[in-house]
Amino acid sequence: MTEQKKSGGRPRDAEAAGAIKSATLKLLREHGYAKVTIAAIANEANVARQTLYNRWNTKADLVLDAIFEETGHYAAAPTDDPNLTCQLQLERFLMQIFAHLSESGAPIRALIAAAQDDDAFRDVFKTKFVKPREKMVTDLLKRAQNKGEIAQGRDISMLSIFVHGAFWYALLGGDPVDDDLAKSIVGEVFHPAQT
Amino acid sequence: MTEQKKSGGRPRDAEAAGAIKSATLKLLREHGYAKVTIAAIANEANVARQTLYNRWNTKADLVLDAIFEETGHYAAAPTDDPNLTCQLQLERFLMQIFAHLSESGAPIRALIAAAQDDDAFRDVFKTKFVKPREKMVTDLLKRAQNKGEIAQGRDISMLSIFVHGAFWYALLGGDPVDDDLAKSIVGEVFHPAQT
DNA sequence: AGTGTTTGTAGACTGCGGTCTATCAATATA
DNA sequence: TATATTGATAGACCGCAGTCTACAAACACT
The missing domain is CATH 1.10.357.10 (Tetracycline Repressor, domain 2)
Structure with a gap:
């Protein structure tokens, strides 16, 4: 049941997920769901957009996770x-x-x-x-x-x-x-x- | 209270609204809301996209009207x-x-x-x-x-x-x-x- | 006919969500 | 050290909603 990494590979940035979620909540409170863009979140978290999509599939997924x-x-x-x-x-x-x-x-x-x-x-x-x-x-x-x-x-x-x-x-x-x-x-x- | 047109102007195509709503309902049933595009509706109704936006502000407005x-x-x-x-x-x-x-x-x-x-x-x-x-x-x-x-x-x-x-x-x-x-x-x- | 006004059409344009690719960085294993 | 693997980054790219512009078409009024 536990995720098996085949071998080594570069480890995920430990701080990224937290930074992204914090940025999400912050921007969410400031501007509301509709006006918050993925690009803005990535920017606020100092992370590439793709990094964000590596962890969540959609904007809704991310927000759900952050709110939850x-x-x-x-x-x-x-x-x-x-x-x-x-x-x-x-x-x-x-x-x-x-x-x-x-x-x-x-x-x-x-x-x-x-x-x-x-x-x-x-x-x-x-x-x-x-x-x-x-x-x-x-x-x-x-x-x-x-x-x-x-x-x-x-x-x-x-x-x-x-x-x-x-x-x-x-x-x-x-x-x-x-x-x-x-x-x-x-x-x-x-x-x-x-x- | 009643809308006052200043003067003449080209009259609205009488059939357009009906054709657009019918096309909307048809495509809605075939593909579901998310997959129906404004372009497809306009195409199905044989109308320019802008004509559609002349009558409704958003996709949701149009669908609401059609469904309603x-x-x-x-x-x-x-x-x-x-x-x-x-x-x-x-x-x-x-x-x-x-x-x-x-x-x-x-x-x-x-x-x-x-x-x-x-x-x-x-x-x-x-x-x-x-x-x-x-x-x-x-x-x-x-x-x-x-x-x-x-x-x-x-x-x-x-x-x-x-x-x-x-x-x-x-x-x-x-x-x-x-x-x-x-x-x-x-x-x-x-x-x-x-x- | 000429003028003003409104609609229809076509197409360019913006912004955003989401995908994809190429390249580089960081780890494990041999 | 060499190789394989995975993550991070930057940027191109696609599709769609919605906007805007330029122009043609259809009306009223003079």
Whole structure:
């Protein structure tokens, strides 16, 4: 499974990857996804354009990698804290994600866009980004159902889709993705008023 | 408010717009959004490239217009049929939309993508495409609430977001957008199991 | 007819993403 | 030291979206 180099060869510049990713994030924040050119990134990182393409296939790949590196920290799965209700845990988890999205929202939207006309990239994006978060929410909802915070008969996977769909919808539509949204989502998922 | 031409001038070719839109839809179906070039469309429509840019600003604008023309028919608001439950009405409405999406899903995904890095286009897309459907669903849900099919305390706007978010999420993720999804969504919205 | 205005056509041009090639630099192995 | 291999660099190159220019064509008004 591990990559096998046939023999020697010139080793990759150890600093290049980091420099490129930093340059990417910097320019991304300054100018936004659409206006950042590969040439500019290469230039900022003091590297040839081809060096960049040696490591990533497309602009989207690179940006995904750069964003993912810094975003990885935020995506820590919430450990089950028995002192808190699952509802509160989910609320906090969403708020945490949303807060980060309001920082990197624009580039992430650009990534979603890139995922639409590139099958390979969509797979990577789903695997690295979407699925893990989906699982965290689903697990949390299951715990809530086991503890009786959510009725037995409810469709957890559909609720999970509701949660994710709601913030994707807001994100893509350009609507605010903030604490209020998090509270509204969680409130409606956990406490649908009775008939 | 009405556009005022100062004087005469050569009139626009009456057939051009239609020919361009038809060519767009044809090539779109044959090759998909990414592979369709403006040049190819102009060629297929027997028109100069510039003529096309005289009428639409970008490729996305043109495609939106072309798709919207044929999709307009599908988006007829469901009139309130007192013989049917609102639940059934919503179910049928969604099925109708989903069936259409499975035809034009790919180009529409491309439009969503295009909307991400173009503010002006996003506004048009929201106004022409998103908002009308959002309103139809919201109205329907309100009727359901008035008739008692949905509990008074529930947040209609959030439910509407759930509905739309769910199918956007499925659409963008490449998951099937079919009758089953429609039923699951509607079922969970109308009949959350009681605690 | 003559003038002004708008559209259509053809083609050059710009900018960017991405590919490809030739050449040089840095490593391992013999 | 010689060879093979891999990475880095610079620059040419392609395709496409979108712009711009020059000119011809079709209208209204005088």
